[in-house]
Amino acid sequence: MQLNIMFVGGPNTRRDYHIEEGEELFYQLKGDMCLKVIENEKHKDVHIREGEMFLLPARIPHSPQRQANTVGLVVERRRLLTETDCLRYYVDNTTDILFEKWFYCQNLGTQLVPIITEFMGSMQCKLGKPDPNEVFRQPPFQMNTMNVMSPFSFKDWLDKQRPLLSKGTSIEIFGTPFETEAVVFGPGQTETTVPQSDVWIWQLEGSSRLTMNKQEFTLSAGDSFIIPEQSQYQWWRDEGTVALFVVQNPERKRP
Numbered sequence: 001m002q003l004n005i006m007f008v009g010g011p012n013t014r015r016d017y018h019i020e021e022g023e024e025l026f027y028q029l030k031g032d033m034c035l036k037v038i039e040n041e042k043h044k045d046v047h048i049r050e051g052e053m054f055l056l057p058a059r060i061p062h063s064p065q066r067q068a069n070t071v072g073l074v075v076e077r078r079r080l081l082t083e084t085d086c087l088r089y090y091v092d093n094t095t096d097i098l099f100e101k102w103f104y105c106q107n108l109g110t111q112l113v114p115i116i117t118e119f120m121g122s123m124q125c126k127l128g129k130p131d132p133n134e135v136f137r138q139p140p141f142q143m144n145t146m147n148v149m150s151p152f153s154f155k156d157w158l159d160k161q162r163p164l165l166s167k168g169t170s171i172e173i174f175g176t177p178f179e180t181e182a183v184v185f186g187p188g189q190t191e192t193t194v195p196q197s198d199v200w201i202w203q204l205e206g207s208s209r210l211t212m213n214k215q216e217f218t219l220s221a222g223d224s225f226i227i228p229e230q231s232q233y234q235w236w237r238d239e240g241t242v243a244l245f246v247v248q249n250p251e252r253k254r255p
Contacts, residue, residue, distance in 0.1 A: 002229050003198040003248060006074045010066030016116060017061040019086040020105065021141060022248060023180045024056040024076045027154060031070030036063040040145055041095050048072070052151040055174050055182070058253070059144040061088060075180075075200065077248040079105050084140050087115045092128060097136055099124045146177075158184065158242065165242060179252035183245040190235040197249040199227040206240035219243075 010033070017038065026035065028048045035046040035054070038061040048054050056062055066072070079085070081104075088100040099122060101115045119125050161171050165186030173182040187206075201210070203219040210217045210225060212233040219225060227233050237243060 010070040011068045012066040021083040026054040027073040034065040053154040054151040181247040193232045200246045202244040205242035208237040
């Protein structure tokens with residue numbers, strides 16, 4: 001799959017920061033979380049509360065902190081073959097690099113464990129100081145200098161859009177500065193071919209019907225569906241439909 005749709009629970013408290021060339025969409029379903037980021041060489045805590053949505057730009061070091069009994073949605077995409085991820089640790093209370101590993105990410109869940117294990121057994125971890133004999137590589141890309149957005153209540157945003165949605169108008173949440181296309185649809189019909197990206201549909205309210213490969217699927221409130229890349233589909237949305245439509249197209253990447 002080109003899209004990774006994850007519902008992540010806690011607890012998960014970590015020291016490492018992850019850097020990737022794609023974006024991450026966060027939507028906190030139960031409880032609150034804290035996303036630690038490095039914004040323009042400064043530490044910043046982004047508190048994403050229950051019901052809030054947040055889009056993390058590409059190339060910003062981030063470290064999710066989750067408490068017990070919390071659940072959040074996270075959406076990210078498959079890496080291009082030309083893209084590189086980094087797992088990085090910082091010297092306490094600074095943005096000086098303590099330890100880092102660059103790698104091509106195929107499965108973050110399995111690839112992080114050996115890197116974290118290596119760090120936990122290192123002298124850098126024990127002493128809290130970088131190895132004086134190690135020269136950190138030049139990053140293959142520039143870190144993002146944009147300021148991150150403030151998380152917002154998705155319900156409050158959605159309620160303001162209901163008059164337009166009821167008329168069949170689709171509304172994009174984040175807009176052109178981002179590669180993530182997160183669109184909310186009301187009633188209506190769509191017939192198109194998916195390009196080089198998956199589409200994830202989450203039926204929030206009402207019902208809809210989707211036809212793909214001569215098969216018909218019915219979506220009720222709470223259901224979700226992934227349309228694989230390069231698929232042709234038809235989507236009929238009944239009155240009362242509110243559906244979230246997410247695409248992460250790397251062709252929209254910003255330098």
